[in-house]
Amino acid sequence: TEQSWDVIVIGAGAAGLFCAIEAAKRGRKTLVLDNGKRIGRKILMSGGGRCNFTNIYTSPANFLSQNKHFCKSALSRYTQWDFIALVQQYQIPYHEKTLGQLFCDDSAKDIVEMLQQECDKAGVKIALQQDISAVAFADGHYQLQTNGISRTCASLVIASGGLSLPNLGATAFGFQLAEQFGLNVLPIRAGLVPLTWQPDDKALYEEISGVALPVTAEANGTLFPEDMLFTHRGLSGPAILQISSFWLPGDAVTVNLSPQQNVAEFLAEMQQKHPDQELKTALTRLLPKRLVEKLLEQNLFTNQPLKALNPKSRERIADLLHQFVFKPNGTEGYRTAEVTLGGVDTNELSSKTMEAKNQPGLYFIGEVVDVTGWLGGYNFQWAWSSGWVAGQYC
Numbered sequence: 001t002e003q004s005w006d007v008i009v010i011g012a013g014a015a016g017l018f019c020a021i022e023a024a025k026r027g028r029k030t031l032v033l034d035n036g037k038r039i040g041r042k043i044l045m046s047g048g049g050r051c052n053f054t055n056i057y058t059s060p061a062n063f064l065s066q067n068k069h070f071c072k073s074a075l076s077r078y079t080q081w082d083f084i085a086l087v088q089q090y091q092i093p094y095h096e097k098t099l100g101q102l103f104c105d106d107s108a109k110d111i112v113e114m115l116q117q118e119c120d121k122a123g124v125k126i127a128l129q130q131d132i133s134a135v136a137f138a139d140g141h142y143q144l145q146t147n148g149i150s151r152t153c154a155s156l157v158i159a160s161g162g163l164s165l166p167n168l169g170a171t172a173f174g175f176q177l178a179e180q181f182g183l184n185v186l187p188i189r190a191g192l193v194p195l196t197w198q199p200d201d202k203a204l205y206e207e208i209s210g211v212a213l214p215v216t217a218e219a220n221g222t223l224f225p226e227d228m229l230f231t232h233r234g235l236s237g238p239a240i241l242q243i244s245s246f247w248l249p250g251d252a253v254t255v256n257l258s259p260q261q262n263v264a265e266f267l268a269e270m271q272q273k274h275p276d277q278e279l280k281t282a283l284t285r286l287l288p289k290r291l292v293e294k295l296l297e298q299n300l301f302t303n304q305p306l307k308a309l310n311p312k313s314r315e316r317i318a319d320l321l322h323q324f325v326f327k328p329n330g331t332e333g334y335r336t337a338e339v340t341l342g343g344v345d346t347n348e349l350s351s352k353t354m355e356a357k358n359q360p361g362l363y364f365i366g367e368v369v370d371v372t373g374w375l376g377g378y379n380f381q382w383a384w385s386s387g388w389v390a391g392q393y394c
């Protein structure tokens with residue numbers, strides 16, 4: 001049997017579904033293929049099950065890409081406000097958690113059900129558990145072989161995502177297909193991912209896993225003020241996940257453990273007020289006690305009454321806490337990464353339509369493209385925006 005379609009979208013995730021809805025609204029006969037048993041699997045488990053579906057402060061500055069201008073067009077044509085309006089139209093209850101991050105009050109299921117209803121309304125067909133074995137291009141049409149069925153389409157949209165969470169069906173399909181059609185694919189790596197200890201640091205810090213504190217984390221000139229968490233394997237928490245996308249193997253991460261309070265000034269003040277107080281006691285006003293004990297245990301400084309500190313030793317302690325240098329061994333990898341950095345080179349695509357410049361009818365959207373958002377709802381906004389624009393043209 002052979003079926004013919006106007007548009008076939010590969011990947012029933014955020015980007016693919018959104019593109020299919022728009023294409024079908026234009027009257028295009030549209031089919032979505034996915035290898036999984038259900039649509040929007042990553043949406044369902046995103047944001048701890050509540051889906052951080054966008055960020056009210058979304059701007060091109062919140063994205064990493066070799067071409068930082070590429071995302072501008074799509075983000076300005078389908079904005080966070082457009083998506084919020086859709087969520088409101090479906091009366092999905094949501095709230096701002098922090099830093100502009102919007103989450104469902106109840107469940108990420110609300111977002112998936114909204115997408116399913118939009119697909120139904122627009123007439124999008126969806127085929128699940130599809131194993132795509134071959135794609136060819138001839139006479140201006142794409143031909144796909146799947147589970148013994150041959151399908152053709154005029155427009156083929158690749159929305160198969162990145163490599164994070166391999167047990168959720170992630171595959172390198174999109175990158176391989178891009179290469180099959182001669183498109184450049186930039187090196188990929190895990191992003192928004194915990195960083196792991198060197199063996200020596202693991203032995204030291206493993207004991208204080210669970211300790212969390214507000215910090216600023218810096219790598220390669222980029223700085224994020226958010227919370228950091230000590231784990232058995234290394235450092236995590238939003239500040240570290242954010243910085244992981246900017247970190248490269250071999251780089252150090254510099255953490256300011258007391259971003260809100262100048263430690264030297266604090267110690268001078270405490271010394272005046274409580275000269276007999278121990279340094280350890282004073283520092284636990286700034287930092288979690290278990291962390292202070294850990295630092296003392298390493299003899300990074302000695303516990304003594306505050307009156308024994310001279311200006312130089314106050315400065316030394318301050319430097320240590322404001323510039324705590326951590327040299328990660330690596331990242332936890334795709335197993336726990338929220339995103340994949342790199343991917344289909346944006347130079348190969350039109351930023352207006354997401355179509356390949358040299359391969360008519362072939363589109364790439366969402367995470368498979370070399371556009372990666374920060375933590376905080378930006379990745380879904382990129383999926384909605386890039387999916388929406390491709391849906392106007394495919």
Ligand code: FAD
Nearest residue numbers: 011013014015035046047052161169173366367377379380
């Ligand atoms: P995906 O959503 O990954 O969809 C790709 C689809 O293609 C999948 O259904 C997959 O099964 C299918 N597919 C893959 N290969 C094939 C193949 N060979 N054949 C057929 N189908 C295939 N971002 C946020 O903005 N906010 C969050 O709260 C958030 N939380 C996250 C939590 C976790 C645990 C993870 C892993 C990610 C999170 N992200 C979050 C990132 C966000 O989920 C992704 O950036 C986004 O889903 C990318 O959308 P996409 O449509 O491009 O790809």
